[in-house]
Amino acid sequence: MEKGRMRNLTMTAALNTALREEMRRDETVIVMGEDIGVYGGVYGVTIGLQREFGPDRVRDTPISEMAIAGMALGAALGGLRPVAEIMYCDFLAHAADAIVNNAAKWRYMSGGQYALPLVVRSPAGGGGGTAAQHSQSLEAWFTHIPGLKVVMPSVPRDARGLLKAAIRDDNPVVFIEHKHHYTYKGEVPAEEEIIPLGVADVKRAGTDLTVVSWSRHLTLCLEAAEILAAEGISLEVVDPRTLQPLDLATICQSVAKTGRLAVVHEAVLFGGFGGEIVAQVVQECWGDLKQPPLRIGAPFCPIPYSEPMESFVIPQVTTIVDRLRAYLA
Amino acid sequence: MPNPRPDDLRHLYRLMVTIRRFEEVATERYLAAGRAGQFMGALHTYVGEEAIAVGVCSLLREDDFVISTHRGHGHCLAKGADPGPMLAELAGRETGYSRGYGGSMHIFAPELGLLGGNGIVGGGMPLAAGAAFTAQYTGTDRVAVCFFGDGASKQGTFHESFNLCALWDLPALFVCENNCYAATTPVKDSCPIVDIAEMAHGYGCPGVVVDGNNVLAVRAVAEEAIARARAGRGPTLIEAKTYRMKPHCMVIRETRDQCELDEWAEKDPIQRFEAYLLEEGGLAAEELRGIRDEVDTVLAAAAAFADASPWPDPARVMEVLWA
Numbered sequence: 116m117e118k119g120r121m122r123n124l125t126m127t128a129a130l131n132t133a134l135r136e137e138m139r140r141d142e143t144v145i146v147m148g149e150d151i152g153v154y155g156g157v158y159g160v161t162i163g164l165q166r167e168f169g170p171d172r173v174r175d176t177p178i179s180e181m182a183i184a185g186m187a188l189g190a191a192l193g194g195l196r197p198v199a200e201i202m203y204c205d206f207l208a209h210a211a212d213a214i215v216n217n218a219a220k221w222r223y224m225s226g227g228q229y230a231l232p233l234v235v236r237s238p239a240g241g242g243g244g245t246a247a248q249h250s251q252s253l254e255a256w257f258t259h260i261p262g263l264k265v266v267m268p269s270v271p272r273d274a275r276g277l278l279k280a281a282i283r284d285d286n287p288v289v290f291i292e293h294k295h296h297y298t299y300k301g302e303v304p305a306e307e308e309i310i311p312l313g314v315a316d317v318k319r320a321g322t323d324l325t326v327v328s329w330s331r332h333l334t335l336c337l338e339a340a341e342i343l344a345a346e347g348i349s350l351e352v353v354d355p356r357t358l359q360p361l362d363l364a365t366i367c368q369s370v371a372k373t374g375r376l377a378v379v380h381e382a383v384l385f386g387g388f389g390g391e392i393v394a395q396v397v398q399e400c401w402g403d404l405k406q407p408p409l410r411i412g413a414p415f416c417p418i419p420y421s422e423p424m425e426s427f428v429i430p431q432v433t434t435i436v437d438r439l440r441a442y443l444a
Numbered sequence: 445m446p447n448p449r450p451d452d453l454r455h456l457y458r459l460m461v462t463i464r465r466f467e468e469v470a471t472e473r474y475l476a477a478g479r480a481g482q483f484m485g486a487l488h489t490y491v492g493e494e495a496i497a498v499g500v501c502s503l504l505r506e507d508d509f510v511i512s513t514h515r516g517h518g519h520c521l522a523k524g525a526d527p528g529p530m531l532a533e534l535a536g537r538e539t540g541y542s543r544g545y546g547g548s549m550h551i552f553a554p555e556l557g558l559l560g561g562n563g564i565v566g567g568g569m570p571l572a573a574g575a576a577f578t579a580q581y582t583g584t585d586r587v588a589v590c591f592f593g594d595g596a597s598k599q600g601t602f603h604e605s606f607n608l609c610a611l612w613d614l615p616a617l618f619v620c621e622n623n624c625y626a627a628t629t630p631v632k633d634s635c636p637i638v639d640i641a642e643m644a645h646g647y648g649c650p651g652v653v654v655d656g657n658n659v660l661a662v663r664a665v666a667e668e669a670i671a672r673a674r675a676g677r678g679p680t681l682i683e684a685k686t687y688r689m690k691p692h693c694m695v696i697r698e699t700r701d702q703c704e705l706d707e708w709a710e711k712d713p714i715q716r717f718e719a720y721l722l723e724e725g726g727l728a729a730e731e732l733r734g735i736r737d738e739v740d741t742v743l744a745a746a747a748a749f750a751d752a753s754p755w756p757d758p759a760r761v762m763e764v765l766w767a
Contacts, residue, residue, distance in 0.1 A: 171581060174612075176608065177608065179604035179608060181601050182604035182605045185571050185574060185601065186605075188570070188571055189511075189559070189570060189572060190574040190578050191574070192575060192578075193574065193578025193582075194578060195577075195578050195581065195582075212564060212567060212601075213570055213571075216563075216567060217571065223545055223764055223765055224546040224552070224560070225541075225542050225545070225550065225554075226540070226544070226546065227767075229767075
């Protein structure tokens with residue numbers, strides 16, 4: 116394979132590549148979920164996998180989210196490396212018992228006797244009028260549970276490299292994608308790349324303000340940075356990539372440089388993960404901060420259906436630009 | 445099923461008596477030492493239900509999976525767990541099966557196929573389906589046995605998991621220990637049918653009712669269900685009708701009628717098995733006493749082991765969080 120060659124892939128294709136590569140490498144990797152086999156997943160992430168690996172390894176399940184997640188744990192206990200897809204992250208509420216009360220606890224309660232190499236993938240986020248039960252961003256729930264890793268890729272390269280790392284990880288990983296970000300394109304190395312969990316990435320270097328964001332909103336922040344750069348404002352955009360474990364050091368390093376912090380996420384602000392980042396940075400980098408940190412997120416309401424209301428609730432690029440400009444004024 | 449050989453009968457009797465004595469010792473120590481910092485939690489004893497775990501697990505291989513419940517001591521012992529590290533776990537000691545991280549409801553022994561107890565009622569069923577999936581996927585003839593109670597049969601996980609096992613012919617046994625009560629709620633107040641086993645028919649699978657206080661009867665139905673699972677013909681639901689002879693746990697008071705308790709005391713599975721062994725099994729009273737004495741010795745040694753074991757170092761609370 117030619118070294119350094121890049122491919123331009125969508126998020127979907129990057130995730131599909133990761134699954135395909137890991138399944139070719141290791142036959143204990145299996146995939147299960149609703150409509151993932153014959154159909155290829157409602158967002159197409161598993162397209163073609165059943166044709167290549169067969170229905171034993173790529174299993175269409177009934178609508179049984181508790182059982183899908185719990186089976187993934189049982190299969191991991193038996194020695195497999197299951198990747199379960201939960202069609203919408205809202206449905207993780209059904210699967211939460213298996214994930215929160217069982218998968219997150221099994222190694223710990225047993226005194227460290229088990230490795231639990233399982234991944235639960237699920238798309239989050241709004242922006243397409245799917246309303247209150249198909250649009251939530253629930254990452255904060257899972258970051259609060261010791262024993263779970265939480266991964267939220269923002270670009271195709273990370274999506275592929277992080278999913279491969281998640282599959283190889285011996286801990287339960289909640290891997291949250293964004294349903295309106297699957298067609299986002301980016302460069303992905305043709306050769307193998309594993310991106311370790313717990314390592315943040317500075318997606319854009321800058322000097323005036325550190326902006327921490329993840330998933331689809333990271334790319335909105337990059338757009339905002341481009342707009343503000345034209346006005347002479349320099350943003351440093353940091354992508355933690357995994358919320359648990361959190362690479363606080365990279366964030367603090369950036370804050371030490373810029374003296375300012377803004378956290379931008381799609382999730383509801385109250386109790387959102389932005390609060391945790393702000394708290395940690397305030398504790399660690401108090402002396403570096405030139406002004407109080409800023410948080411941008413959704414107001415405390417479910418995601419409404421109608422387009423003007425939905426766009427109002429989910430921070431848009433224009434909102435982000437306006438808020439950051441005002442913050443720095 | 446042919447009559448078991450005398451050696452098998454002795455083995456079954458020894459296991460049942462071991463479970464009973466284990467629970468008695470655990471209860472005594474809980475009551476005596478609970479406030480002194482060891483034997484914490486709730487302690488759900490298996491007294492009265494011994495025939496089920498023993499009947500089923502005595503037919504399993506070491507590499508078969510067992511998924512247990514909050515009331516799991518009997519399942520562990522019947523699958524071959526050592527009472528010493530079990531009591532040490534209950535006592536919160538470093539030498540316990542889970543090194544003090546788990547306690548009474550969370551005893552794990554991967555080497556014995558014991559995938560753990562579960563404090564979430566019904567939480568173990570999808571795990572059993574996953575373990576059975578592994579057995580099938582890896583091309584072995586291992587089986588996964590999921591124990592649960594009448595209460596858990598009302599959780600959604602039962603239906604999701606049983607359906608999946610039926611759909612994919614997974615090698616699983618669902619063993620419902622119907623002990624007539626979910627904590628304090630009588631089964632008649634939570635279940636519209638008399639036989640929970642019937643629920644299997646809705647999934648096109650065998651559902652069998654058995655006298656859960658008769659170890660040989662349990663063994664007979666389990667043998668058929670295990671053979672069916674190993675042959676790739678899918679799950680069986682066994683409903684073992686039994687009775688919990690003690691309250692739900694140490695922190696919930698007895699609510700049941702004394703007449704009912706007395707009635708079931710007459711059906712004590714160990715006494716019934718003793719009667720069988722003496723009358724039909726060809727074993728002498730002397731021999732049974734000998735087994736009971738041996739078990740007493742084993743349990744005394746187990747308790748001494750637990751007592752002599754070190755406490756865990758609190759500094760290692762984070763030690764096993766990540767693999």
